Amino acid sequence: MAKLIVLMLASGLFFSVGLIAGQRLSSSNETTHERGTTRSQSVRYSGSSGTAFRTADVDVASTVDNSNLHSLVSSTSVLPAEDLASTERTGPASEVQLQQGATGAQRASILKLIQQRFPDTDAAVAEIWADTYAEMDLDEVTFILEQKHRISSGLGAAVTLPPNNSVAAIPESLKSTPEPAVSSAIRIVETNLSSAYALGFCRMAVFPEASSQSGVAVTATGEEPEPTSFRCFQPGPLIPSPIATHVALSKSDSSMFCLENNRVTRRGDFQLLTDRRLGIITSHGEFAAVESTPIPEDAVRIRITMNGTIQYQIAEGEVRESGRISVCTMNNFSELQSADGMIFEMMNPDDGIIHGDAAGLLVTHCLEQSNVDRIYENSLLQHLKSQLLTSY
Incomplete structure (x- = not known):
């Protein structure tokens, strides 16, 4: 009987120990499963980026067995290699x-x-x-x-190219002298800048290719290349003026004011000349408007109207006329000659067609500035000088 009681107590003790051990094992498995699930969810979130997923691989491999890792990778969205390459591009x-x-x-x-x-x-x-x-x-x-x-x-070649695109050899006698094309272009740009504040000044436009062969002093034929440039008659900015004899041309690069002796200009600061006519005064002399007539000395309130008529008042208040400021449309700029870029002489009088009425062609109480863009010209000047320094 006593032995039976001892056996029963021993069986109960072993059963309790097994039950407790089983509960702890079950709890441990659940904890491990939860940790794996949490890690898996974290990697899925970061797996939207191929780079982030590759970084997470190390952490997963160290905490999850191979079977769990296989199911984890297969259930996570990963960019194919070609898509990754496309993304990086x-x-x-x-x-x-x-x-x-x-x-x-x-x-x-x-x-x-x-x-x-x-x-x-x-x-x-x-x-x-x-x-x-x-x-x-x-x-x-x-x-x-x-x-x-x-x-x-014709358009002509924008750049002087030697035959077969081969660069001609530079004679030793020319290696110590400045490259003519670039030097000429520099002088043109410097003139533009020095005249940037001259009313109605028309700049010389220098093509960028004028310096494109700064390292080649001569062509294959031995002739020095000529710089490509032309006079630009594009209108300059307009500024207001309180003077009634100041006018500007409307925004048309083909219009010019007509002066005596087949001369034209875009400059519009007309004033009384020595002979009492209206005209333009520059360092090269006086240039009367071609259809202006002398204005009496006692005249007051001299002005130019919107259609170009020159008007003034006498002491009694009567308004009279003294000719007009005429405007012509140029149909050939190639023959215009100028010493200062403001007053141009027509070699052929038929190159300019005078309008009978300047209405719509004038802006009163206004002046046209030069069409020189100082920022652009300064940049071009620096570029040309650098080309000259590196020519040889």
């Missing part, structure tokens, strides 16, 4: 591709403009022009081509 490289596309579109537009204005242009020459101005504003390119069309029936 976006950014700066894509921006470069966009810029290249924009440059290609610009070249196509320039080639179209050339075809419209110079249909007989050689394809190679057109390509050179398109490359030269590929990064310039299209409106500026259009303006340059329009000016070129006015002074020449």
